[in-house]
Amino acid sequence: MQLVGDDLSKVNHAILDRMDSRAPLIPQLAGHIIASGGKRLRPMLTLACSRLCGYVGERQIGLAAAVEFIHTASLLHDDVVDESDLRRGDATANVLWGNQPSVLVGDFLFSRAFQIMVADGSLEVLRVLANASAVIAEGEVMQLETMNNVEIPEEKYLEVISAKTAALFAAACRIGAVIAGRGYVEEDALESFGRNLGIAFQLIDDTLDYSAQQATFGKTVGDDFREGKVTLPVLLAFRRGDDEARAFWRRCIGDGKQNDGDLDRAITYLHQHDALHDSIERARHYGAMARDGLGIFPDGEAKRALTDVVDFCIERAY
């Protein structure tokens, strides 16, 4: 945050500026979700990675805003798809304005992101973010296809989160190297850093859904459980459980039949089988890969900041 603070306030400015429209509902609704206190993690990655690559200029500002627009568009569509009521403790846009504008404002922000990239003028940046956008949508569809299926292999779950979450982290990082003109080795290294960071981030997110500390993030414990989302903690508890536990997971997640007390019972099973602990261990593994991805870059402020991001993403589980 310290490293990129000035740039980040310019990004916030660009975001406000570019979400304007002659349709007043667009800035209203987009402003609600953008202002509702996201961490701006993805745009920060673009800022810090361009710094790490020695880039001097202003192109990182607009592109970081474009990354945040793509992220915001996918949050808006996610909340419609998941029928979520709360995001970071605030009522979601779909609750306040209905599904219809949430879908359409998402489309607008997504298009606007591409307008910003076109204005930037790099076909390579456009390629990276168009690919990421397609992969994100594929990941979301794959998540729907595996919804309620507690028997998928861990690899399938990793494929889903690599696509729906980590692809944008990877792209946000890669474009930092692209605008610095550093060539494929650095681009690939930052993409790898971002992808592994994104996987670690999502794994921690999935454990937070079942742990009390999470309340501090303004989310409700058990959202994923109620929605029947198959996440790594559930996959581990299912595999490690006895017949009774498996029947429980099949009923609650597979068939979506939940009673009072089921969330508590789920959390008990998760602890019994170290499913939360070991999900965090898995996250540590990807965090370590992310850190090593930075190995080819010289030590310094920017590299330390990016390493801190890895630590932050994992430590928030404690």
Place this chain on the structure above:
Amino acid sequence: MQLVGDDLSKVNHAILDRMDSRAPLIPQLAGHIIASGGKRLRPMLTLACSRLCGYVGERQIGLAAAVEFIHTASLLHDDVVDESDLRRGDATANVLWGNQPSVLVGDFLFSRAFQIMVADGSLEVLRVLANASAVIAEGEVMQLETMNNVEIPEEKYLEVISAKTAALFAAACRIGAVIAGRGYVEEDALESFGRNLGIAFQLIDDTLDYSAQQATFGKTVGDDFREGKVTLPVLLAFRRGDDEARAFWRRCIGDGKQNDGDLDRAITYLHQHDALHDSIERARHYGAMARDGLGIFPDGEAKRALTDVVDFCIERAY
């Protein structure tokens, strides 16, 4: 159709090829809507306009597919937003698969359209279609904002349909000139042609919703009425009606309170006040502007084909 028949089958090939994904639901759902017999009007415009500009090459194929993907993505999202059950006589994707995949597959097709444009490599084409996409979303949001309001001025209605429908027609035509490298005069002329054609097309579409011939298009008469959509026929009938008629429109469209027999009564009012007839007259006006937009191009097969498209769009009202 004759002029661009060969190209169009290549476009259909490209469409099938590029909607493939490792998430099997994507080609299933996308295939349903793409195969369900759209007219391929927008991609045909790209093909015919590139021909009109003397373009020789294959770039029009991919870009026409990209245009159709953007159109399909917006149809998928529209059907979710409008809660439609039928499209061209077939059950909509949201009915067959639910809203969730319809939103996500729309996002995928939209991203894929940008991937195709990036592969084509023209920043100018990207600019034109990114702008059009943002304007389409704005138009859809403006339509939501004016929903149920029978007292909006005709200009506001025109602004909505210029954005939600005509912007993509305009862009589809313009990129035909862009790839031919014909410069801004020709680009602007084709954009103007496309925009006016698109407005005429939507005006006719809006009258078809209230006329029996429409059954031949596989749509249900009265969809717009039931959804409380404010279209030009309604605006004219409201303005030209007496107090009783206005109260009727306010109740049915404004408050969405409809009873058996209301659709018949609406159609009676529309005929009484020549609202359908005069909406078609308005469409003729935009059709004439579209035809004149082609004035700077030499006569020939391509120009005749594009003029035929204008005639077709208007004649289908009879």
